[in-house]
Amino acid sequence: MYEVYALKYSERDTTKCQFFYREASHEKLTLHYFVWLILGGPQPVLVDTGFLDDEATSRGMRNYVTPASMVERAGVKAADVPISLITHLHYDHWAGHSLFPNAEFWIQQEEAAFWTGKYGGTPAFRGSANVNALAGLVTLNYANRVRFLDGDREVFPGLRVHRVGGHTAGLQLVSVETKRGTVVLTSDASHFYHNVETRQPVQIITNLPEMLEAFETIHALAGKEKLIVAGHDPLVADRFQQVEPGIIKIA
Ligand SMILES: [Zn+2]
Structure with missing residues (x-):
């Protein structure tokens, strides 16, 4: 059976009116x-990769540690992650x-x-991008390290991925x-419990109806x-x- 861990690597403050949709x-x-x-399956599976310390500095993050160090504290060497x-x-x-460096990255083609x-x-949209990291997608693709879904x-x-779009x-x-x-694991289909529980979207969106539908998908999957x-x-x-500090056991 699988075990699932959330590994916190940084934090940042904003305001509700800058984040939630039409929020006063x-x-x-x-x-x-x-x-x-995600542990306990045929291979460990990492969901997402976090960011590097340049983003921590340029975006005013607090309490940054590298995501790799958190993965290692949870028992898996960064170089031993086969799938992200x-x-x-x-x-x-x-x-x-x-x-x-040895992961294959599974990404929706549409993304x-x-x-x-x-x-x-x-x-x-560009404020949410790290241009070098996006350019790296091309390099990784030509090294056969991207699986497009x-x-x-x-x-x-x-263990499944579900394409929801929206955000x-x-x-x-x-x-x-x-x-x-x-x-x-909702990732940014629901940044906060507030989103999925009250159906309030966030401001960063490509498709608002898809974001609303994603809330329903989350509830349906969670049972x-x-x-x-x-x-x-x-x-x-x-x-x-x-x-442990920053290591949250989900199940
Ligand atoms: Zn995010």
């Missing part, structure tokens, strides 16, 4: 930054890919097309069967156990068991 409140909002590790499921290509999920196409570089896909029995063109989330029930792991919510550490 100026209250502070703290984002936590995670990668997720990339939920989407925003900087905080993709810019750390060089930390995992890759978006960031290498017409709109990626526009003012509305067209929709939902089983990775191993009981980005080809956003995918991850479901994992565990002995406690189905864990849903009654509700083992939902929001993508950037400090409450993940309260709703599940923090076994």
Whole structure:
């Protein structure tokens, strides 16, 4: 049976009105930054790659440690990660890919097309990109280290990706069967529990109806156990068991 860990590697403050869709409140909002590790299957599977210390500095992050160091603390050497499921290509999920030199990266074709196409570089979207990391996608592809997906896909029995879009063109989330029930790693299909529980979107979107539909997909996949792991919510550490600082055991 699979075990699932959320590994926190940084944090940052913003305000609710800068983050939630058509939100009036100026209250502070703290984002936590995670990668997720799935153990107990044929091979360890990492979800996303985090970012490097250049982003931590340029974007004013707090308490940054490398995502690789968190993965190693959870028991897997960075060079021994064979598969990384990339939920989407925003900087905080993709810019750390060089930390995992032997991983194959599983990415929705639609997501890759978006960031290498017409709109990626526009003012509305470019702030979420790390250009060097996106250029690296080409290099990795020619080294046969990218697997492009067209929709939902089983990775191993009981471990699947689901293409939902909404926040980005080809956003995918991850479901994992565990002995406690189905864990849903929402990534940025739901940054906070507030999103999926009240159906309030965020401001960074490519398709608003798809984002709303993704909330329904999360609830449907999670079932009654509700083992939902929001993508950037400090409450993940309260709703599940923090076994060491920054290491949260989901199931
Ligand atoms: Zn994110």
